Amino acid sequence: MAEYSTVGKPIPRLDGLEKVTGQAIYGDDLKFPNMLYGKALRSECAHAKILNIKIDKAGRLPGVRAVVTGKDTPFLGGEALMDYPFLAIDKVRYVGEPIAAVAAIDEEVAEEAIDLIEVEYEPLPALLDPQKAMEPSAPLIHERMNTYKHLPVIKPIENSNICHYIQFIKGDVEKGWDGSDLLFEDTFTTQMVQHGAIEPHMAIAQVDPAGKITVWVTNDSPHRLRMDLSNAMGIPLKRLRVISPPYIGGNFGGKGGLKVETICIPLALRVNHRPVKMVLTREEVFTASLVRHPSIVQLKTGVKKDGRIWAREAKVIYDTGAYAEKGPTVCQQACVAAVGPYKIPNVKVDGYCVYTNKPIAGAYRGYGIPQVAWAHESQMDIIAQKLGMDPVEIRMKNVVGEGDISPTGQQKLHSVGLKECIKKVAESVDWNRPKEKYRGKGMACAFKNTKTPTGSSAIVIVSQDGSVEVLTSTVEIGQGSKTILAQMVAEELGVPVENVIMVTPDTDITPFDASTTSSRSTFHMGNAVRRAAKDAREQLFLIASEILGEDSEDLAIEKGLIFSKKNPGKKLTITQVIKHEYQAGLDIIGKDSFYPIAEGETGGMWSAPSIFWMYGAHYAEVEVDIETGRVKILKISGAHDVGKAINPSTCQGQIEGGMVHGIGPTLFEEMIIGERGEVVNPSFLDYRMPAAPDIPEITSLIVEAPHREGPWGAKGIGEMTVVPMAPAIANAIDDAVGVRIKDLPITPDKILKALKEKLVRK
Amino acid sequence: MKHLIHLKINGEPYEVSVKSNLTLLDLLRDEIGLTGTKKGCDTGQCGACTVVLNGRTINSCLVLAVDANGKEVSTIEGLAKDGKLHPLQEAFIQEGAVQCGYCTSGMILSAKALLDENLTPKEEEVKKAIAGNLCRCTGYVRIVKAILDVAKRLGG
Numbered sequence: 012m013a014e015y016s017t018v019g020k021p022i023p024r025l026d027g028l029e030k031v032t033g034q035a036i037y038g039d040d041l042k043f044p045n046m047l048y049g050k051a052l053r054s055e056c057a058h059a060k061i062l063n064i065k066i067d068k069a070g071r072l073p074g075v076r077a078v079v080t081g082k083d084t085p086f087l088g089g090e091a092l093m094d095y096p097f098l099a100i101d102k103v104r105y106v107g108e109p110i111a112a113v114a115a116i117d118e119e120v121a122e123e124a125i126d127l128i129e130v131e132y133e134p135l136p137a138l139l140d141p142q143k144a145m146e147p148s149a150p151l152i153h154e155r156m157n158t159y160k161h162l163p164v165i166k167p168i169e170n171s172n173i174c175h176y177i178q179f180i181k182g183d184v185e186k187g188w189d190g191s192d193l194l195f196e197d198t199f200t201t202q203m204v205q206h207g208a209i210e211p212h213m214a215i216a217q218v219d220p221a222g223k224i225t226v227w228v229t230n231d232s233p234h235r236l237r238m239d240l241s242n243a244m245g246i247p248l249k250r251l252r253v254i255s256p257p258y259i260g261g262n263f264g265g266k267g268g269l270k271v272e273t274i275c276i277p278l279a280l281r282v283n284h285r286p287v288k289m290v291l292t293r294e295e296v297f298t299a300s301l302v303r304h305p306s307i308v309q310l311k312t313g314v315k316k317d318g319r320i321w322a323r324e325a326k327v328i329y330d331t332g333a334y335a336e337k338g339p340t341v342c343q344q345a346c347v348a349a350v351g352p353y354k355i356p357n358v359k360v361d362g363y364c365v366y367t368n369k370p371i372a373g374a375y376r377g378y379g380i381p382q383v384a385w386a387h388e389s390q391m392d393i394i395a396q397k398l399g400m401d402p403v404e405i406r407m408k409n410v411v412g413e414g415d416i417s418p419t420g421q422q423k424l425h426s427v428g429l430k431e432c433i434k435k436v437a438e439s440v441d442w443n444r445p446k447e448k449y450r451g452k453g454m455a456c457a458f459k460n461t462k463t464p465t466g467s468s469a470i471v472i473v474s475q476d477g478s479v480e481v482l483t484s485t486v487e488i489g490q491g492s493k494t495i496l497a498q499m500v501a502e503e504l505g506v507p508v509e510n511v512i513m514v515t516p517d518t519d520i521t522p523f524d525a526s527t528t529s530s531r532s533t534f535h536m537g538n539a540v541r542r543a544a545k546d547a548r549e550q551l552f553l554i555a556s557e558i559l560g561e562d563s564e565d566l567a568i569e570k571g572l573i574f575s576k577k578n579p580g581k582k583l584t585i586t587q588v589i590k591h592e593y594q595a596g597l598d599i600i601g602k603d604s605f606y607p608i609a610e611g612e613t614g615g616m617w618s619a620p621s622i623f624w625m626y627g628a629h630y631a632e633v634e635v636d637i638e639t640g641r642v643k644i645l646k647i648s649g650a651h652d653v654g655k656a657i658n659p660s661t662c663q664g665q666i667e668g669g670m671v672h673g674i675g676p677t678l679f680e681e682m683i684i685g686e687r688g689e690v691v692n693p694s695f696l697d698y699r700m701p702a703a704p705d706i707p708e709i710t711s712l713i714v715e716a717p718h719r720e721g722p723w724g725a726k727g728i729g730e731m732t733v734v735p736m737a738p739a740i741a742n743a744i745d746d747a748v749g750v751r752i753k754d755l756p757i758t759p760d761k762i763l764k765a766l767k768e769k770l771v772r773k
Numbered sequence: 774m775k776h777l778i779h780l781k782i783n784g785e786p787y788e789v790s791v792k793s794n795l796t797l798l799d800l801l802r803d804e805i806g807l808t809g810t811k812k813g814c815d816t817g818q819c820g821a822c823t824v825v826l827n828g829r830t831i832n833s834c835l836v837l838a839v840d841a842n843g844k845e846v847s848t849i850e851g852l853a854k855d856g857k858l859h860p861l862q863e864a865f866i867q868e869g870a871v872q873c874g875y876c877t878s879g880m881i882l883s884a885k886a887l888l889d890e891n892l893t894p895k896e897e898e899v900k901k902a903i904a905g906n907l908c909r910c911t912g913y914v915r916i917v918k919a920i921l922d923v924a925k926r927l928g929g
Contacts, residue, residue, distance in 0.1 A: 033809015
């Protein structure tokens, strides 16, 4: 195998020093002269008409500079379906929806002013149950849904609360049932959970005298946000500038789309060019940012006696809350993977993305796949048990491999390391050792796609002394993109990684990138920076070839030294090369883009074929206290196919972090919605996330099934690492005490109830 | 109403006039400009604002600035001495214990308070010491390892 200078090496993160010294700058650390502070008045009703809003008193409060309502912001935005008002227009659709906003000289005055705004509501029936919201007689949450603009792939059902319906069919499930020896039918549900990034959302908006709007914002995708704002407000891109703070304090999907800037911008437009800053409180983050879709997944599966899956049908309902956000594409992507990473001749999937009067659901680490994996991996163990097969064996028998057709039939799969993941995980934990009382082991596997197609551009600037600046719009959200992109540039350009500087995204400066989402940055931006670095290297070689009298093809570069492969004594520094050509000073600028399209049957952009798939398998070992129903996780292990680990240390960090992230929604995390549609537990005290004492022994393993189009074979990883955790734990619990919990989270009371029912049955 | 308070922050004396309801966290971040201490919830539940006040770790969002009068505060900015990182800072970088970094300041200060009292902590004691510092990125694995490594190095 080729030896690389930095690719594949576990170098420490380049942003580590700034972060451990408290010098890393985040959104809330930004402060500008003459800055005002914004606050929003939020709906107390889950569903109501707004009859009247009185803002006079608030406007008269000393220190208040602007008060705005939906009347001032007649915009609708949204990536998938444009249904999202910046401030509520005529009606409210969830508790916490912003209705009005105030800009004032400080936060205290802004808060006081918010209390002076009076809203008169006419309550409407609140729809909190997605199945009821789907009924034809249900009142409409969006009466004008038919008029909303949307992506071609999105199919809203007219006069209903279903904002997207999707169907995939392969083979014939009806015939498949006939050909099966055994049928299994189960329904699995998941609860509402939240991303839980420790940094709350913020934005600062400022309007210059020419009308250009600049936004500093904790968003994972500056160019996409600029596009979304442009589309919603009907203004050209040149009038919008989105700047990322140097660092974002965690994302997990929660910081994409329209969020706080839609409140700051209307205020900034009215305060004579003063910047307006707004930071969400933790309670606002819980109630009015984003959540993971609660889901209902009905799974019917037909199997042959030997364990082969012969047919599988999934009906998937995703509760997207009050606005579509990315719900429709979450539902779409999840449906492509809903039957699991298996070779199944007969498949049918029906997916429904449904409006309710609840917090908005959207992208969340895994993009809908954790919910369907919860279903198919739980059911795999139910099937294995019935057949008397080992859970590893039944999976190995059915999982997809290189060249197999994707389960919903659109494409031939490439770079498939799933079997290796399962094997590695099983080996890491001594899978076949004897069982102990009240202890159990479980495993689960899954796969995940990436939104396709999407594009990335990059610019690599080589300065006279060999310093390299890389312009990309990939946002450092904690995943380590700064480090691995710098590694890839250093490798391709032949310079030490310490010489590479990653520029913070700014839509006026850094070129287009679709998003820092979908686990796409390593693959997409990785290719873009690699190509741009190659472009710069070739320009350097061209000049060097003249100086050295050698062909460009015979040159190489290592540690910033360009040399002839034939006559290694002939060498030049980057400085010598650039100075030779541009004595008075100039940079070498490499640039390129990457926009891969997956081959396969497609229903248009973002419909089904994915340029790469990630694969992974998790193991969990638990002990269940049958007196209290408490589950103690003793050990977890996870193996993930990343194509090629550009930085094994950051890859393992993702796997460990993702697995622990996955424990929360499995055992205790749940956003509880009250009768009035309110979030009952909007705080870290009442919404418990895993803390250090909750973590068991953890093993993280890397599998590399190189992708032919990946940079050095690399794919992605971030999202997959959370996906198989819940079913692995549920399968371990069942192995320990023989109860099967099908609705998340698996709380002690559910286990006790199931244990009791089991006793009664006996 | 404003109060004149005197306190030491990272060894330096400060005289500040503060409102009665100003928290120590907002004093540090907004008045002094030490933004390394982070605000994650402002209600004492996430630990991102952890600082050391007279030798004890506290959530600075739960302490009023006036109550820090006459006391000594240590924040993340004061940890490196003469350009040399504290061993915990070194270890956090080397072990990959940092991802998004928002919990890092508080996490390191909680760890420092532990090691200042106990240089031979068991793994469970380390986990307990940082139990009030939430991290959503790392799964705590490398954080715990970094702290144990430093303890081993310093405590033998």
